[in-house]
Amino acid sequence: MKLTKTLLATTALTVAAGTAVTAQDMANSLTIVSWGGAYQASQDKAYVQPYLAANPGVTATWDESSAEAVAKLRAMNEAGNITWDLVDVVASDSMRLCDEGLAMEIDHDEMLAAAPDGTSASDDFGDLIVSDCFIPQIVYSTTFGYRTDMVPAGTEPPSSVCDVFDLAKYPGKRSLQKRPIDNMEWALYCDGVAKDEIYDVLGTDEGVERALAKLGTIKDQVVWWSAGAETPQLLADGEVFMGSTFNGRLFSAIAEQNQPIAMLWDMQSFDLDGWIVPAGLPADRLARVMDFLKFATDTQRLADQAAYISYGPARTSSAPLVGKHADLGIDMAPHMPTDPANAGNVHIYDYEWWADNRDDLDAKFQAWLAQ
Amino acid sequence: MNGFTLTPVETKPLSFSLPVIGAAGGFVGLFVGTAHGSGLMGVAIGAVALMVLAYVALVVLGLAQEKITRWGLVALFIVAGVLLAGVPGFVLGLLFGLFFSWFIFWIGEGRYRANLAPYLTSGQVLWHYAFRVICGAIFIFLITPILVVMPLSFNAQNFFTFTPEMLRFDPAGYSLKHYQDFFTSNEWQQALRNSLLIAPAATVLSVSFGTLAAIGLSSEHVPFRRAIMAILISPMIVPLIISAAGMYFFYSRIGLQGTYIGVVLAHAALGIPFVIITVTATLVGFDRSLTRAAANMGADPVTTFFRVQMPLILPGVISGGLFAFITSFDEVVVVLFVGSANQQTLPWEMFTGLREQISPTILAVATILVVISIALLTTMEYLRRRSERLRGMSPS
Numbered sequence: 001m002k003l004t005k006t007l008l009a010t011t012a013l014t015v016a017a018g019t020a021v022t023a024q025d026m027a028n029s030l031t032i033v034s035w036g037g038a039y040q041a042s043q044d045k046a047y048v049q050p051y052l053a054a055n056p057g058v059t060a061t062w063d064e065s066s067a068e069a070v071a072k073l074r075a076m077n078e079a080g081n082i083t084w085d086l087v088d089v090v091a092s093d094s095m096r097l098c099d100e101g102l103a104m105e106i107d108h109d110e111m112l113a114a115a116p117d118g119t120s121a122s123d124d125f126g127d128l129i130v131s132d133c134f135i136p137q138i139v140y141s142t143t144f145g146y147r148t149d150m151v152p153a154g155t156e157p158p159s160s161v162c163d164v165f166d167l168a169k170y171p172g173k174r175s176l177q178k179r180p181i182d183n184m185e186w187a188l189y190c191d192g193v194a195k196d197e198i199y200d201v202l203g204t205d206e207g208v209e210r211a212l213a214k215l216g217t218i219k220d221q222v223v224w225w226s227a228g229a230e231t232p233q234l235l236a237d238g239e240v241f242m243g244s245t246f247n248g249r250l251f252s253a254i255a256e257q258n259q260p261i262a263m264l265w266d267m268q269s270f271d272l273d274g275w276i277v278p279a280g281l282p283a284d285r286l287a288r289v290m291d292f293l294k295f296a297t298d299t300q301r302l303a304d305q306a307a308y309i310s311y312g313p314a315r316t317s318s319a320p321l322v323g324k325h326a327d328l329g330i331d332m333a334p335h336m337p338t339d340p341a342n343a344g345n346v347h348i349y350d351y352e353w354w355a356d357n358r359d360d361l362d363a364k365f366q367a368w369l370a371q
Numbered sequence: 372m373n374g375f376t377l378t379p380v381e382t383k384p385l386s387f388s389l390p391v392i393g394a395a396g397g398f399v400g401l402f403v404g405t406a407h408g409s410g411l412m413g414v415a416i417g418a419v420a421l422m423v424l425a426y427v428a429l430v431v432l433g434l435a436q437e438k439i440t441r442w443g444l445v446a447l448f449i450v451a452g453v454l455l456a457g458v459p460g461f462v463l464g465l466l467f468g469l470f471f472s473w474f475i476f477w478i479g480e481g482r483y484r485a486n487l488a489p490y491l492t493s494g495q496v497l498w499h500y501a502f503r504v505i506c507g508a509i510f511i512f513l514i515t516p517i518l519v520v521m522p523l524s525f526n527a528q529n530f531f532t533f534t535p536e537m538l539r540f541d542p543a544g545y546s547l548k549h550y551q552d553f554f555t556s557n558e559w560q561q562a563l564r565n566s567l568l569i570a571p572a573a574t575v576l577s578v579s580f581g582t583l584a585a586i587g588l589s590s591e592h593v594p595f596r597r598a599i600m601a602i603l604i605s606p607m608i609v610p611l612i613i614s615a616a617g618m619y620f621f622y623s624r625i626g627l628q629g630t631y632i633g634v635v636l637a638h639a640a641l642g643i644p645f646v647i648i649t650v651t652a653t654l655v656g657f658d659r660s661l662t663r664a665a666a667n668m669g670a671d672p673v674t675t676f677f678r679v680q681m682p683l684i685l686p687g688v689i690s691g692g693l694f695a696f697i698t699s700f701d702e703v704v705v706v707l708f709v710g711s712a713n714q715q716t717l718p719w720e721m722f723t724g725l726r727e728q729i730s731p732t733i734l735a736v737a738t739i740l741v742v743i744s745i746a747l748l749t750t751m752e753y754l755r756r757r758s759e760r761l762r763g764m765s766p767s
Binding site (some may be wrong): 031033035036037038040061062063064065067075076078079080081083227228229230232233236237256257259 | 532715728
């Protein structure tokens, strides 16, 4: 099994790298897995539709299954029946899939387009290539939004992430993601831990207790969410005063839906989203996927995506090309999590630390939730 | 009801009617109060206000002024509603006003006994109405979640929220854009086509196999009838997720995973138990001597089946088929496993839509499906009554 896979991957590499690839050798359909909603729509408009227009006869099908990508790829691998061609996952999932051999290793310089000025792809993406299987697309952040009309009269609007923990100054419900990641770090930061010591403290049992105790001060005012659409819905309903979610969801609620919501960028937590190619694809399908990937992750396409959603393009060379929103005509740069005005105080989420400690902290967090 | 009374009506003492009316007022006050921050205050205010109103209506103004008093009460409730909640308060005030202006006199004048037998004890009278209230409460409990969805689907915003504009009945708060989205979006139209392709195909298979199995299992000479029956209806008993995971691995090996045929077969397997059960139940009432009589007159078994047996068990077959259709049409777990992106059905699309993007398009689809279901059931029921009438049976 392992040998066949390696062989297949090697053949595929040669096929993709060779210049002799013709359209006849490529499959004519693509099954692309993503998250649905506005994010998938931005991918569709920025690179899938242009690609299909340039390659008549090719069809693309979306599958909104990224949320369970790891489990489904495991099942497909066991059943020996890979039905997906390209999967959009968050960085941590790409690491797991890569470790388990479910995702194909990528030679970024060989397989992806260089920047217009000749910078190689791996330099252009830089540190964002967090795993050998991962092709970054966007930088997004998990951050807070609050209802501007629910700020208590005579009080300044919230400006620090610690205002989330200040029930006296800002009474009302908050929505937080139902997982320890980010929440534990914010809790420690607001309990007085210096930013660069957060993971050292969180590595000890007392540190975990301390973070949970801080979260405990607002526990009875928290609505826990698990899907990105929930916080915008809760904010629009006025069910919560403030809540965390992905910054693109908040942008959509504020700019496209005109809700009385404002962003709180302080201590936003950066994360990455990108493609992985499932391991073990037949040669013709793999050739099509690599052809698509080369197009879809080039400098211009990543910049185009930012016209539809407020996520930062993963290539350094794309940043200057970010323009205006496709429908609203507003400048997108100030809405990017990476914009200097927004990125004054950011929280860099430590993938490796969480990969090592996730199971343990998940168990403790769930036990604490059930108390 | 029909203008005559079983029991003569007599005015009840205030010691009875005031607490009863006050309790009803407190109950309504609980909801109004909760909406304004304090449930307990609402109960107290509602109870006291209704007792005062009842006293004024029954004692001060009296029965002679009933008509005027009633309209006065309605007006009073409307004013209170508008003051508390604006335009939506008007509607609620009107409803509450109509109810209480009737309720006060109904209790106070003892009219609730008019249609009941005179020998009933107070306990029996109480139970008579309590039973109806409980039935009504269960009905509301079942139907409210479905009804709430309908106005929300006309929301002008992309959230599951009754906006202030909607509550003011401002036309700007409503729109058909989610319906437009459903009819113009490729994903939804593809999902609709898939559902309309898969569900009828699965139904035809379920009905054919299920009916044959039921007829076979009901004849006495088949060995291991009970064991076979148990196996055939097991998809109904085994948790769906187990069947789905099993089908996924099995269908993957034989190349059916991610194909229309695979999804149709999987849904047929889920639908067959429903057909077997309904047809078996109908066959209990089927007189076997009819098949022998047909054979005696020279009909072969196939003719006997289609000309004698089938028409008599048809109601069971049809209701089994309806269940099989709904099972396939509503099914999301198995199709998520057995189907692939090309076989996304409506429930699949709704499921992912709810998780990734809480969009009222889902509500628009739900409303359309509810309307279609009601239309289907009404037509079925009408046709059934019509055929029974034509056959000279009284509709049941």
